[in-house]
Amino acid sequence: MKNLLTVIWKYQFFFLFILLEAVSGFVLVKNSYYQGSVIINSTNGITGNILKTYTNINDYFSLGQANQILAEENAGFYNILPGSFIKTDTNSFIFNDTLYRQQYRYITAKVISNSTNRRNNYLKLNKGKAQGIGKEMAVISPNGIVGQVIEVSDNFCSVMSLLNINSKISVKIKSSKQIGTLVWNGENYRTGTMIDIPSHTELLIGDSVVTSGFSHIFPEGLYVGNVEGFRIRPGDNFYTADIKYSVDYNRVYYVFVIQNLLQDELIELEGAESKY
Missing domain, CATH: 2.40.10.350 (Rod shape-determining protein MreC, domain 2)
Known part of the structure; x- marks a missing residue:
């Protein structure tokens, strides 16, 4: 114990510096939406891996594997629902690849971080660019909508929850x-x-x-x-x-990220409209 106290006393200024850095970072994120979103994006990889490790351990003592299998099966079911397709030829009633084109693709993801007690709340998911996730994708649970993707790293993404004063x-x-x-x-x-x-x-x-x-x-x-x-x-x-x-945001564990396969075309059209 005496040796421990000696070490702490010897490096007291270093420990004080670490403490002050942590406090200042917390205050910055809490009080600035812009700075908070930047920090969230820049730390996606690091915090994502830490949170992923924690949730994997937690899953060992729960039904995580069964829930994941069920979520993936549901995503496959959503992908073949009529609502995921649009009709591209109204003069024909034959169901084939040229008549119907898939518009929405559902990707399963696991929530590894979530907040509900702030004015601007976010979730972090264990899927990113490598799994087909991009910005401005909808996120839903089996009970209803959850939010939309705002930042993406290679293997993780940040989601603006409906519990966010900037959500419309x-x-x-x-x-x-x-x-x-x-x-x-x-x-x-x-x-x-x-x-x-x-x-x-x-x-x-x-x-x-x-x-x-x-x-x-x-x-x-x-x-x-x-x-x-x-x-x-x-x-x-x-x-x-x-x-x-319809969703209890304190109890969101698995979600579906919805990729609009025609999103780029719609955005391009909206950009063209702005010229007039």
């Missing part, structure tokens, strides 16, 4: 098909907010909310949650609705 997703009321925008106010991790709902819309408690499809990221019809309540300010022309998320 085009959604619609399933029954009326009325479009709105899903945001999060940084408070309750089980509840989001749907805004920009015209006042003529007939809203009911319990109405299902799904993705609108007005995006090159999220396919149409992905489950988001249900209307828990709604209100309108005097003189306003739009409802604001509270949406109970």
Whole structure:
């Protein structure tokens, strides 16, 4: 014990430096969205490997292997669903490779890091560029949408959760098909907010909310949650609705990353539209 204290005393300034570096890094990430995202991206490889090792050990004492097999089987099932294809020839009713073209591909991934108690929350997944993951890909769980990929390294990626005040997703009321925008106010991790709902819309408690499809990221019809309540300010022309998320973001372990195989074509077209 005496020798240990001697070593600590001898290198006290080095240990103090390490402590101050850790504290300053924590404060920087916590208070700056931009710096935080840069640091998240630059440390993907290092922290990803550490977290991957931890979760692999944890899986040894759980049903991780069985869950992974099930997730991969589900991804294969999603890949052959009609919703993953678009019809390219409306004059024919024959099902063949030229008539139907796959638009969405589902890739399984495991969550190795997740937060829900901040205003800007992120997940880290164990898949990256080498496995076909890219930026602006949708991430979903079996229960509903989770977020979108924002940064990618060779074998890992960072996902902006729906629990992020910068998240904005085009959604619609399933029954009326009325479009709105899903945001999060940084408070309750089980509840989001749907805004920009015209006042003529007939809203009911319990109405299902799904993705609108007005995006090159999220396919149409992905489950988001249900209307828990709604209100309108005097003189306003739009409802604001509270949406109970279908996903418990504290219990997300395996996800599907959705690759839009026609995304580049859509982005190119959007760029051409901006010229007019």
